[in-house]
Amino acid sequence: MIAKWFDERLDLKKFKEKFLNKAFPAHPTFLFGEIALFSFITLVITGIFLGLFYEPSTGQVSLFGAMVPAAYASVVKIDLLPMGVIIRRIHHWSAMIMIAAIIAHLARVYFTSAYRKPREINWLIGLSLLAVTLGAAFTGYLLPYSQFSVTATSIAYYIAKSVPWAGDWISRLLFNGEFPAHGTVPRFFFLHVMLIPIGLITLIGAHLLVLVKQKHTEPKANSKRKAAQGGRRLIGIPVWPEQSYISVSLFFFLLFVVVLMATYIPLNPIERYGPPSPVTPVMRPDWYFLPIYGFLKLIPGDLSFTLLGSKITPEAIGGVFFPGILALILVAIPFLDRASSPQNYIENPLHRPFMTSSGIAGAMLLFMTTVSGYIDVLHIAPASMAIYVVVVTAAAWVVSYLLLRLYSRAAKKGEHVKS
């Protein structure tokens, strides 16, 4: 009845034919993107709850007899609400899961070469999504204004300030003055709950529109079946009802896992860290910033030089150039590894020795720089750790490349014998 009422006015049948019948490849690795999307939905819902109580101010207020920043006091009060601490932890855990899912999704696209023509646009949108999500996590981290938040943000402030040529201006633009300025928390709050979510929603929308237009890639094995069917449609299951059932169950299962983790695993216990005070605890950032944090530890303090009138400091090398170069490589990938004609089948990673071993080496580099974040507990000198990073990364490349070459030669021989 109701459906008919709307159908008569909105021509829903056409919509169903166009969008809900779209085929979705039935392969679990195609679900990483969905996990990222569902985590974002959870973040929005829990974020709205937090935003109703949070106070974006560093003015001093009294909390249990001590004077603390209002932002810190409001988050302590959120933790004291029924379920408050659980909701805060769901928010933080979902942030981690969202980032992990984006990275897994990116890796899937990379290793199957799904970024090739015509999908370069969505590769770039995906990278922007990762960058903006990291920005969301970073701005969110300051909001509770605990000793941890302030130390982490202060480090980032000086990294921004170390950007050659424009660092002074960039740092004042991002942090609304020289950190710790009173304007930093209100600006980060607005970025975190307004600009960044709007940016994410826009990017996600664009990402999905391009996806619907271009369709997914699919395994080469489908090509024969496809040709038999006339070759137009992608082989898979329709968005409605099959894929929707999978997606909805995935969403609720994810929610179940996140709530379970939030209930039993404490995260960012700000009551224990306390408000900002003149002592820096031993602190490490959330895992997604560990590679940069670890890399910063490896740069010796006397490694600085002058380039075009600007001093390049160790901070700039570790905090600006290292992530900057990684980002540039990611951006460049679809323009270096090109397909001449539009490609709609995924490559088998085992048949692309160069790209696959480069991906493995990249992952190893991130892993080893993460380990560098722990040289203080591992008792490794920065200079030896730097050597390990280079050696292990290079070894990962060489070994995986040789193995893959051997494999593809053997596979080719096998084909020969068969035919």
Add this chain to the structure above:
Amino acid sequence: MVETDSEGRDKKVTRRQFARGFVLAALAAATGSLLSFLKLLAPSKKGGGYVATVAAGDRLVYAGGNRQGSLLKASEFKAGDAVLVYPEGKSGNEANLVQLIRLEESEFKAPTRKELTDQGFVAYSAICTHLGCIVGWIKDKKDPEASYIECPCHNSIFNPEQGARVMGGPAPIPLAQIGVKVSADGTLVFTSGFSGPIGPQV
């Protein structure tokens, strides 16, 4: 005579070209006027950054712990002890934060400025010169002289007996020294400002 191009068409501007040029000019003007906005969004420096206000004659008080704000007594420190201190009445400014350490007077070597030490007390800025974390004191219980200053953030290590020289890690320059002396009533006072730049060198 009407000017023509090589294919004999009129060289006059067409309506469409004019409209396109007009829109582009308007867009450029609007963008340009917005640029001044960027300046507004990045407030100029005003009292920010690490500007220390500590001066000779300020007395030393505890910076934290349950005796926060009370005066230090020299007799409370043995060789190998250290504490974070502020100049009395100036604790609102983190740039004034100082790491006070007591060692054996005879152990100080260059480039420590011995005239800024007294009875084994030596003091350095507590703000790491790498990215601005507050340094910590790693005490060796058996051998106080083997203790050192370490930044908890990226593990820069400073040698307190050698003018806080950088022994390892990413810090680019030593922590600035500041003069201290024990006064007649057993409290400690600063005898100078910082001997060099403090805080991150970016």
